[in-house]
Amino acid sequence: MGAIGGDEMAQWDNVDGGEVVNGAAGKLEKILVSVRLRPLSDKEIARGDPSEWECISDTTVIARSAFPDRPTAPTAYSFDRVFRSDCDTKEVYEQGAKEVALSVVSGINSSIFAYGQTSSGKTYTMTGITECTVSDIYDYIGRHGERAFVLKFSAIEIYNEVVRDLLSSENTSLRLWDDAEKGTYVENLKEVILRDWNHLKELISVCEAQRRTGETYLNENSSRSHQILKLTIESSAREFLGKDKSTTLAASVNFVDLAGSERASQALSAGARLKEGCHINRSLLTLGTVIRKLSKVRNGHIPYRDSKLTRILQPSLGGNARTAIICTMSPARSYMEQSRNTLLFASCAKEVVTNAQVNVVMSDKALVKHLQRELARLESELRCPASYSSLEALVKEKDNHIRKMEKEIKELKVQRDLAQSRLQDLLQVVGDNHVSKRPLASGRNFTFDVPQPCEDRKSTTESSSEVVDNVQNFRFQGRRAAQREVGSQQSENNVQFATPLSHSVSSPPFSGMPPTTSRDNVSQISNEDSDDVCKEVRCIETNETEGKNGLDSSAIRSNILQDSNVGASTHGNDDSRRDDVSTVTLEQHLETVRKPFANLVDDLGSSTRNPSSSRGIVRSRSCRSLMGSTLFEDLEKDDCTPPSRRFMDFPGRPEGGQRRGSALNFDAESETLSRAGSMLSEITTTRGGPKANGSVAGDTEFTGIGEFVAELKESFSVC
Numbered sequence: 205m206g207a208i209g210g211d212e213m214a215q216w217d218n219v220d221g222g223e224v225v226n227g228a229a230g231k232l233e234k235i236l237v238s239v240r241l242r243p244l245s246d247k248e249i250a251r252g253d254p255s256e257w258e259c260i261s262d263t264t265v266i267a268r269s270a271f272p273d274r275p276t277a278p279t280a281y282s283f284d285r286v287f288r289s290d291c292d293t294k295e296v297y298e299q300g301a302k303e304v305a306l307s308v309v310s311g312i313n314s315s316i317f318a319y320g321q322t323s324s325g326k327t328y329t330m331t332g333i334t335e336c337t338v339s340d341i342y343d344y345i346g347r348h349g350e351r352a353f354v355l356k357f358s359a360i361e362i363y364n365e366v367v368r369d370l371l372s373s374e375n376t377s378l379r380l381w382d383d384a385e386k387g388t389y390v391e392n393l394k395e396v397i398l399r400d401w402n403h404l405k406e407l408i409s410v411c412e413a414q415r416r417t418g419e420t421y422l423n424e425n426s427s428r429s430h431q432i433l434k435l436t437i438e439s440s441a442r443e444f445l446g447k448d449k450s451t452t453l454a455a456s457v458n459f460v461d462l463a464g465s466e467r468a469s470q471a472l473s474a475g476a477r478l479k480e481g482c483h484i485n486r487s488l489l490t491l492g493t494v495i496r497k498l499s500k501v502r503n504g505h506i507p508y509r510d511s512k513l514t515r516i517l518q519p520s521l522g523g524n525a526r527t528a529i530i531c532t533m534s535p536a537r538s539y540m541e542q543s544r545n546t547l548l549f550a551s552c553a554k555e556v557v558t559n560a561q562v563n564v565v566m567s568d569k570a571l572v573k574h575l576q577r578e579l580a581r582l583e584s585e586l587r588c589p590a591s592y593s594s595l596e597a598l599v600k601e602k603d604n605h606i607r608k609m610e611k612e613i614k615e616l617k618v619q620r621d622l623a624q625s626r627l628q629d630l631l632q633v634v635g636d637n638h639v640s641k642r643p644l645a646s647g648r649n650f651t652f653d654v655p656q657p658c659e660d661r662k663s664t665t666e667s668s669s670e671v672v673d674n675v676q677n678f679r680f681q682g683r684r685a686a687q688r689e690v691g692s693q694q695s696e697n698n699v700q701f702a703t704p705l706s707h708s709v710s711s712p713p714f715s716g717m718p719p720t721t722s723r724d725n726v727s728q729i730s731n732e733d734s735d736d737v738c739k740e741v742r743c744i745e746t747n748e749t750e751g752k753n754g755l756d757s758s759a760i761r762s763n764i765l766q767d768s769n770v771g772a773s774t775h776g777n778d779d780s781r782r783d784d785v786s787t788v789t790l791e792q793h794l795e796t797v798r799k800p801f802a803n804l805v806d807d808l809g810s811s812t813r814n815p816s817s818s819r820g821i822v823r824s825r826s827c828r829s830l831m832g833s834t835l836f837e838d839l840e841k842d843d844c845t846p847p848s849r850r851f852m853d854f855p856g857r858p859e860g861g862q863r864r865g866s867a868l869n870f871d872a873e874s875e876t877l878s879r880a881g882s883m884l885s886e887i888t889t890t891r892g893g894p895k896a897n898g899s900v901a902g903d904t905e906f907t908g909i910g911e912f913v914a915e916l917k918e919s920f921s922v923c
């Protein structure tokens with residue numbers, strides 16, 4: 205059985221057996237709750253029990269006086285409808301049950317409850333409601349000849365938690381079963397197809413006869429059980445009967461006459477009546493709990509299964525049904541507390557929400573067609589994940605892109621901070637020089653500012669990248685690009701020794717950094733702060749201040765030792781050194797350069813003549829930068845030089861100087877000269893001695909430097 209709910213319910217009168225949407229959302233609505241006061245009974249009048257309750261409107265009933273045990277308890281209660289004692293059952297039905305009850309003809313389950321203490325008029329009211337409903341149902345059937353109706357009737361009694369079939373003469377207990385489609389149902393329950401209205405009247409009479417009753421203090425004919433009369437109505441359009449499109453509406457209406465909710469003490473029960481009362485109140489207690497929980501939260505645990513009454517009526521309590529509850533009460537003062545309890549139950553019940561749906565039974569062919577459409581819909585949904593996966597991939601790609609950009613931003617920030625730091629240092633150096641007003645030539649950084657065809661950084665990079673593979677070159681690089689970075693006001697020049705680019709020069713030339721800190725581009729090199737240059741000069745100055753006229757190889761080694769520790773040893777007294785340097789003129793510097801260079805040439809000449817002594821020769825970085833210009837260029841030119849050797853040249857030198865550098869020729873058999881921690885991984889010389897005279901080479905280089913100095917003097921004089 206399917207379900208159609210909501211607005212579609214009103215359209216069911218026009219359904220002609222066409223397709224009915226199954227599983228549509230139902231209509232949420234609260235239980236319709238009414239209160240009916242009965243007149244004072246003869247007994248009550250006889251004992252002078254006054255009427256305590258009064259209906260002050262169609263929706264509100266009040267107690268004329270406060271409750272004896274609870275003086276602060278409210279005395280006014282409002283519901284969907286309240287009926288005075290002079291209202292007949294027809295009016296109660298019309299206003300408190302009809303709409304709900306007749307939903308059954310539209311395929312909607314419905315239930316009408318009568319709740320109240322014993323002798324309050326439950327059976328009296330429910331009997332009238334049932335008659336009115338059945339009457340209207342048959343009237344409806346009579347007005348809708350286009351539809352074929354089938355009415356079925358069944359009745360059960362729940363007595364002491366035992367379910368009994370009221371249409372059966374056998375006094376056997378019926379079991380309850382749960383079914384996924386039908387819900388809870390009573391096993392072997394007799395269901396009679398009604399022939400007509402009279403047939404139903406007969407059956408209702410049978411039920412009354414079968415129902416267990418007993419005499420209590422309050423009611424001579426008290427119903428001691430819960431009675432549920434169930435009328436099921438199925439309807440189909442006659443036009444489509446037996447055809448593919450034939451569908452059937454099927455719903456039931458329950459008429460529930462509950463046993464009295466009174467306390468056993470009030471009923472003055474004893475023996476069998478007391479036992480009945482315990483069971484009755486157990487079921488009613490569960491019903492009250494279910495209603496109370498349903499009134500607060502729908503999603504929590506609802507103890508339907510705690511009693512057979514609530515288990516059977518579960519669909520009518522917050523489920524697929526429309527529900528109306530008529531609470532009956534005696535107006536007598538003596539039952540004031542019981543009446544108050546009834547009103548509290550009613551107050552909870554009116555907060556309970558049900559979800560009624562139109563229930564449809566399809567023919568087999570219609571069901572197949574419907575299932576085919578459902579299958580197509582599900583297949584369509586299955587195709588959706590493809591689009592989801594593409595979206596997911598897109599999002600993933602975007603995320604990766606964002607992460608990459610964040611990483612780049614981070615790296616750029618680091619580079620920015622580094623550049624700012626270097627710029628700050630350079631500016632500080634410039635500021636110091638301006639303050640001391642040092643002569644240009646006496647600046648601690650003096651530059652062999654050799655004209656370069658490529659002045660910008662890019663060009664420098666390109667020119668550097670042209671260096672021959674596997675050859676390590678030293679160059680006098682024009683520093684104009686770096687100077688522009690520092691600022692045009694920086695008048696002093698720098699001595700700069702740039703390592704070639706894009707080659708595996710594993711030792712940074714003059715930075716004092718670990719050999720593994722290779723430089724990858726000229727810009728980095730040109731960004732080396734002036735400390736590198738200071739180290740170069742310092743090395744020379746140290747010898748000069750020591751008053752040595754020349755540098756032999758041991759002196760050079762000493763300088764190397766100092767230079768290798770330059771980062772640690774020279775930084776501490778940097779300022780004093782700067783002062784010393786400032787007093788030295790350019791010529792003095794150049795002379796200082798010249799002397800060790802001449803000694804070095806001599807030393808190299810002797811070392812080549814004595815191979816054993818050439819091993820382990822180490823050079824000062826300061827001296828190396830100057831001496832290597834011709835020495836290693838010529839080594840490179842030597843055909844006997846192994847291809848793995850690395851050489852140095854100074855491309856920044858004046859061409860004339862380079863040309864004048866004579867070659868040192870070595871034998872093919874070579875050996876490596878190295879210094880610990882040197883940036884030169886290997887320098888090769890020959891065992892057999894130079895093919896050319898080393899002294900000649902040294903003289904030539906010396907002459908070249910002299911000319912170079914002259915050129916520089918001219919440059920500075922121009923500046």
Ligand SMILES: Nc1ncnc2c1ncn2[C@@H]1O[C@H](COP(=O)(O)OP(=O)(O)OP(=O)(O)O)[C@@H](O)[C@H]1O
Nearest residue numbers: 242321322323324325326327328423426427463464
């Ligand atoms: N609205 C009414 N008008 C006139 N008489 C009524 C009305 N309601 C109930 N009575 C009478 O009150 C008496 C008790 O009614 P009823 O048997 O329906 O009570 P009950 O709640 O079903 O009690 P129990 O739970 O013991 O079965 C009956 O004699 C009935 O005729």
